Amino acid sequence: MTTSSGLVINGRFTVQSLSGVQRFAGEITRALARIWPEGAPSPRLLAPPGRLTESDGFGFAVEQAGRLKGQLWEQIDLPRLAGKRVLLNLGNTAPLFVRRQFVVLHDAAVFAQPQGYSWKFRLWYKILQMVLCRTGARFVTVSRFSQREIARHLGISADRISVIPEGGEHIRQTPADTSILDQHHLTGQRFVLAVGNLAPHKNLRALSTLARALDERGIPLVISGGANPSVFGAAAVLPHPALYVGRVTDGQLHALYQAASCFVFPSLYEGFGLPALEAMACGCPVVASSIPALQEVCGDAACYADPADENDIMAGVQRVLDEPGLSAQLREQGFARAALYTWDRAARALLALTEGAGVA
CATH class of the missing domain: 3.40.50.2000 (Glycogen Phosphorylase B;)
Structure with missing residues (x-):
């Protein structure tokens, strides 16, 4: 996965209500902005139309574009807007038909704890993640436990899943x-x-x-x-x-x-x-x-x-x-x-992955 045209961050999280996944996405994006290499082109943070959930910003300027919302924006508008750039998806979901992208999967709860989700939610997530496994998507997760769980439930090698930490200092x-x-x-x-x-x-x-x-x-x-x-x-x-x-x-x-x-x-x-x-x-x-x-x-x-x-x-x-x-x-x-778990440390680990893909 190589490109010289930079990185796009899937900013759907910027208009979603705050939970653990959105917390991760917001904090890791702010940390990326803090450590982004001087002189390197900044990522585009693309978001659907809607009210931003954070008033203090996300480090990079948010570009709200497209006409759709929610999953439809992510599946239809986002790939068109991202073009040939590598796409970074921070919140469990991603466009199905983008070839060059990273997807952060936080856990395998939809498989391991199905009683906590509606059948429609379970079905969509299972289809989405299983299809992504058969594309060129590169996966990232937040613990060794999640790495093992995701690999087991999706039937892929754990080597396909990189692990980065989270942070708590916020x-x-x-x-x-x-x-x-x-x-x-x-x-x-x-x-x-x-x-x-x-x-x-x-x-x-x-x-x-x-x-x-x-x-x-x-x-x-x-x-x-x-x-x-x-x-x-x-x-x-x-x-x-x-x-x-x-x-x-x-x-x-x-x-x-x-x-x-x-x-x-x-x-x-x-x-x-x-x-x-x-x-x-x-x-x-x-x-x-x-x-x-x-x-x-x-x-x-x-x-x-x-x-x-x-x-x-x-x-x-x-x-x-x-x-x-x-x-x-x-x-x-x-x-x-x-002290071992900071967002800047997590961002450096994520940045190292994107540098390996030639986008920073």
């Missing part, structure tokens, strides 16, 4: 907005924090035993994120009692991480596990599921619990709260671990 660089602590009467109070939604693989329902145990001690379980059962189905279970603060800004999330006595992350499946890295970057002790991706990212900087065992999760959190010196040890190890 949350620490956003000034903490402590008004959320005052608003919910958390200032100066011990509390345990969880971040997620009611998608089945996020496993928030496994915090029910913990919530009751903490309540008996007068310690709130605070949950941030989408927690509307109407979105995730009647089977969604809300841990009770808990304090639900809803979706928060980065500044508010920074304040919550910074003030929490412990962060608990009970996921059944992750491709990377960005919230755990964010918590460590903010000095919050982490209790994480003993699943491969989180063990890969957190290393020895977290306590682990079986996500299928509510009592084990409760015991892990109570250990962090009560064992002398453990909380301070996890904070120190968490800072050191988080």
Whole structure:
């Protein structure tokens, strides 16, 4: 895959609501802009029509072009606009019939956790990714675990999938907005924090035993994120009692991480596990599921619990709260671990791939 005409970044993420995939795309794009070689032609960041989701920009100028939106824009308008340049797709999807392109696949959840997605979504993603495997697309993912999972489910060699890290420093660089602590009467109070939604693989329902145990001690379980059962189905279970603060800004999330006595992350499946890295970057002790991706990212900087065992999760959190010196040890190890994962490091790894394709 070689070209002398430069790089185009698929900017569909710039008009999408912010979730983990869009976070990755935005932060890696800003980091690419910071480290882009002086004198080299800048990439074109192409986006569909619509309202941009970030007011502070993405490092490169956003060019909104085309007449379509969503998947149709990506499949029809984007290839025409990109021309013969190499296309960089950062968010799991890409045009089917572009020969020279990179595609970042964050995980294989649509195969491994199908209950979390509608049948239409599953069908489209499976068709899309399987067709891309039979083109010249080069794949990138965010952990060794995801590399193995994607290769297994798509039936391709792991050698076709490059691995780059994610970063967590963005949350620490956003000034903490402590008004959320005052608003919910958390200032100066011990509390345990969880971040997620009611998608089945996020496993928030496994915090029910913990919530009751903490309540008996007068310690709130605070949950941030989408927690509307109407979105995730009647089977969604809300841990009770808990304090639900809803979706928060980065500044508010920074304040919550910074003030929490412990962060608990009970996921059944992750491709990377960005919230755990964010918590460590903010000095919050982490209790994480003993699943491969989180063990890969957190290393020895977290306590682990079986996500299928509510009592084990409760015991892990109570250990962090009560064992002398453990909380301070996890904070120190968490800072050191988080320092290994930065967006600039991730961007350099991605840039090295594009340089290998002759586009930088």
